[in-house]
Amino acid sequence: MKTKIFETEAEAAFYAADAAARILSGKPDALFCLAAGHTSLPFFEALIAKGLDFSRCRFVELDEWMELPLDAPGSCAGFLRINFFSKINVKEENICLFDPMALDGEAECRRVTEQIAAWGGIDYLLLGMGLNGHLALNEPGCDLDCPAHVTPLSKTTLEAAPKYFGGDMPSINRGITLGLADLKAARMIHLLVLGNHKREICKRLCSCTKLDPDLPASALFDVEHAELIMDRAAAG
Secondary structure: OEEEEEOOHHHHHHHHHHHHHHHHHHOOOOEEEEOOOOOHHHHHHHHHOOOOOOOOOEEEOOEEEOOOOOOOOOOHHHHHHHHOHHHOOOOHHHEEOOOOOOOOHHHHHHHHHHHHHHOOOOOEEEEOOOOOOOEOOEOOOOOOOOOOEEEEOOHHHHHHHHHHOOOOOOOOOEEEEOOHHHHHOOOOEEEEEOOHHHHHHHHHHHHOOOOOOOOHHHHHOOOOOEEEEEEHHHHO
8 A cells, every 4th residue: 555645635635536537537437436424525525626527427335324314414325415426417326325224234235246346346445544443334353354244333433423413423333334355346545534633543554564453444555556645634
C-alpha cells in the first residue's frame, strides 16, 4: 500500500476524486463502491464539481446497519442518496444496496457479491477508516480474508454512530458489510483518512509491521493497488 500526504483535506479529496474521474472517463459503466461517512463528503463535493456523466456508472453499497430500514434517518443508503446520488445523473437500476431487513443475512451477502461479479468487479473503492482501524464494518478480530458478512458492531463503532442519527441512536447492534476479501479485489483502492481525530489510528497503522486482525486496515498492506491518502492533520 502506497502512502500520500496532502496539506489540506480539500487537496487529499481532490486527489482521490481525480483518480475516480479518470476511471469513469475511461470506462463509463465502471462499478464504484463509496463509503458512507463524513470522510467521504469532501470527496463527493470534488467529484460532483467535475460535472461527469454518471448515467452508465454503477454503484454497490459498502455496508449498512442491520434491522434499520433503508429509508430511516441515519442509514448508509440515505447518506449516499442525500449527499451524492441526488446530485448526479445516476440511474436507480445501477445502484445495488444491501437490504438490512433481510431475514437471511448470508443470502443477502451472496446476492450483493453476485451482483458485483455480474457487473465485472469493483473498479474504484473509496474507504474510510474507523477509530479502531475498521474498514467498512470489518471490525477488529475479523478474518483478514473474510467475505461479505453480518457482524456484531464494536463498542467503538456504536459510540461513534450517534453522529449519523442526530444523537437519537436507534437500537442497532449488527451491521452487514462487504468483507476484506471483497475490498482487496477492487482494481483501485483509496483509503482516505482526514482530521486530527484520526491521528492516533493513523500512527498505529503506519507503525504496524505485520498483518494484524486487530487492525483490519492492515489487510491492505500487501495490496499494490491500494493507497493510504491523508491530510496533514491525520498524518501528523
